[in-house]
Amino acid sequence: MNETKSNKVAIGRYNTLKVKRSVDFGVFLDDGEGNDILMPQKYVADHVQIGDMVDVFVYADSEDRLVATTETPRAQVGEFAYLPVKAISRFGAFLDWGLTKDLLVPYSEQRDRMEMDKSYVVYLYLDKNTKRVAASEKLNRYLDNIAPRYEVGEEVDVLVYDVTNLGYKAIINNTHSGVIYRTEAFKVLRVGDRMKAYVKKVREDDKIDLSLQKLGFGKVGSLRETIIKKLQENGGRMAVGDKTDPETIMLAFGCSKKAFKMAIGAMYKEGSISIEADGIRLLRKEE
Numbered sequence: 001m002n003e004t005k006s007n008k009v010a011i012g013r014y015n016t017l018k019v020k021r022s023v024d025f026g027v028f029l030d031d032g033e034g035n036d037i038l039m040p041q042k043y044v045a046d047h048v049q050i051g052d053m054v055d056v057f058v059y060a061d062s063e064d065r066l067v068a069t070t071e072t073p074r075a076q077v078g079e080f081a082y083l084p085v086k087a088i089s090r091f092g093a094f095l096d097w098g099l100t101k102d103l104l105v106p107y108s109e110q111r112d113r114m115e116m117d118k119s120y121v122v123y124l125y126l127d128k129n130t131k132r133v134a135a136s137e138k139l140n141r142y143l144d145n146i147a148p149r150y151e152v153g154e155e156v157d158v159l160v161y162d163v164t165n166l167g168y169k170a171i172i173n174n175t176h177s178g179v180i181y182r183t184e185a186f187k188v189l190r191v192g193d194r195m196k197a198y199v200k201k202v203r204e205d206d207k208i209d210l211s212l213q214k215l216g217f218g219k220v221g222s223l224r225e226t227i228i229k230k231l232q233e234n235g236g237r238m239a240v241g242d243k244t245d246p247e248t249i250m251l252a253f254g255c256s257k258k259a260f261k262m263a264i265g266a267m268y269k270e271g272s273i274s275i276e277a278d279g280i281r282l283l284r285k286e287e
Contacts, residue, residue, distance in 0.1 A: 008031070008032050008033060009031040009032055009033075009037065009058055009066070010058070010077075011058055011059060011060065011066065011077070011126055011131055011133070012058070012059055012076060012077030012124065012126050012133040013057070013058070013076045013077055013078075014055060014056070014057050014076065015055075015056055015057075015058050015068075016053050016054070016055050016056075017029040017030060017031065017032075017037065017053065017054060017056060017058075017068065018030045018051065018052070018053055018054075019048060019049065019050055019051060019052045019053075019054060020036060020050070021036075021050065022050060024041075025038075025040065025041050026038055026039050026040040026041040026042075026043070026044055027039050027041075027044050027048065029054065029056065029068055031066070035066075037058060037066045037067065037068050038065070038066075038067050038068065039054070039056060039067070039068040039069070039070075040067065040069075043056075043068070043069050043070045043071070045070075054068075054070075055070075056068035056069060056070060057069050057070075057071065057072070057073055057076075057099075059099070059101065059132070059133050060130065060131045060132045060133070061101060062101065064130060064131060064132070066131075069099065069100075071098060071099050071100065072098055073097050073098045073099050074097045074098045075097060075124050076124065077124050077125060077126050077133055078124065078125075078174065079123075079124055079174050080121060080122065080123050080124075080139070080142075080159055080161070080171050080174055081097065081121070081122060081124065081159075082119055082120070082121050082159065082191065082192030082194075083095040083096060083097055083103065083119060083120065083122060083135070084096050084117065084118070084119040085114050085115065085116050085117060085118055085119070085120070086102050087102065087116075088114070088115075088116060091104060091106060091107075092104050092105050092106040092107045092108075092109070092110065092114075093105045093110065093114035095120075095122065095135060097124075097135075103122075103124070103133065103134070103135050104132070104134050104135070105120075105122060105134065105135045105136065105137060106134065109134070109135065109136035109137060109138060110137050111137045111138060114137070119191075119192060120137055121137070121139065121159065121161040121171075121191060121192065122135035122136060122137050122139075123135060123136050123137075123138075123139055123142045125142075139161060139171070139177075140177075143171065143175070143176060143177045144175075144176050144177055144206065145175075146175065147206060148176050148202050148206055148208060150172075150199040150202055150208065151199065152199055152200065152201065152202070152215065153198055153199065153214070153215045154198065154199045155196055155197075155198055156172050156173050156196070156197055156198070156199060156210075157172070157173055157174075157194070157195075157196065157197075158170040158171060158172055158178070158180075158194070158195060158196070158197045158210065159171040159192070159193070159194050160180075160189050160190065160191055160192065160193045160194075161177075161191060162191065163189070163190070163191060165182075166179065166181065166182065167179050167180050167181040167182040167183075167184075167185065168180040168182070168185060168189045170197065170210060172197075172199075172208060172210070176208060177208070178197075178199075178207075178208035178209065178210045179207075179208070179209060179210060180197065180210045180211070180212060181209070184211060184212070184256075185212060186212065186213075186250045186254060186255060186256055187212075187250070187254060195212070197210045197211060197212055198210065198211045198212075198213065198214055198215055199211075200215065213255060213256075213259060223253065223255055223259055223260070223262075223263040224263050224266065224267055224272075226253055226254070226255075227253060227260075227263060227264065227267065227273075227280075228272070228282070230252065230253065231273070231280070231281075231282040232282065236281060236282040237279060237280070237281045237282070238252075238279050238280055239278055239279040240252060240260075240279055240280060241264075241275060241276075241278075241279050241280055242261060242275075244257070245257075264280055271283060
C-alpha cells in the first residue's frame, strides 16, 4: 500500500488519518485541516479507538462529500489501470475499479464510445472542479511528460495498452511509454497484461525499447534457473538442444532459441549439464 502521510488529505489516494470522533454510523477522521471525513461503520474495525491512525482510501461520494474506505481500489489517482465497463449513462461510461462507487469516464475523455462489458486502459485523475476521481482513455497526454532516466537492463513494471503490427505498446512505471517488438516477445501479449520487463534501449528521441528477458549475463543466469527446474521436473533429461525448433523452445522455456543456446552453452562449460545427441541431461544435483 502506498500511503500518503501529510497534513493535507490526498483525494483519490491512500492516506493515514487520525480517528477524531465516533458516531452511530461510523467515525470521523481528521483531514489535517480541521475538517471531518466520514468512514462509514461498515469499514470500521472493532478495535479502532479515538486517536488511532488508520489507513484509508479517500474519495468524494455522489454528493461531493469526502468519505474514507478500507476497500482496495484497483488504481489510485496518477496511475493507469485496465478496467471493465459496468454501466453507460448520459454522462459517460462507468468502470468497475473495486469500490462501491463506480469510476466515471466522461465522453470527452473517451477515444471512441466505450461499450458495455469491454475493458479499457485508462488513467485516473482528480477533477479539479468536483474533486471527484475520474478516468481518461486519452493516455498520451499523461505519458512521456518528463525525460526518461532509465539504465539499460533496468527492471520496470509495464502495462500493455495497445497492440500494433510492430509489437506491443506498454506503459512503463506509470510514467513513460515503450514498445516490446513482436519478434522479441516470444509469447502473445494482450491489452491489460501486467508484467516485469527490462529497458533494452533509450533512443535519442527518448523512445524506449523493452525486453521481456533480462539482458546479457543476467538473462543467461535467469534462464539457467528455468532450465535446471525444467530438467528436475522431467527426471533430469529433456529432448531439446541445438536442433530443436524455436517454437518448441519458446513453449518450453519462454525464450528465443538464441538465448537458449547461450544458456546451455554456459551450463555445459560449468559442468552442470551434458549436451547429447538426443537432448540435454542434468549432471549434478542443484540446491
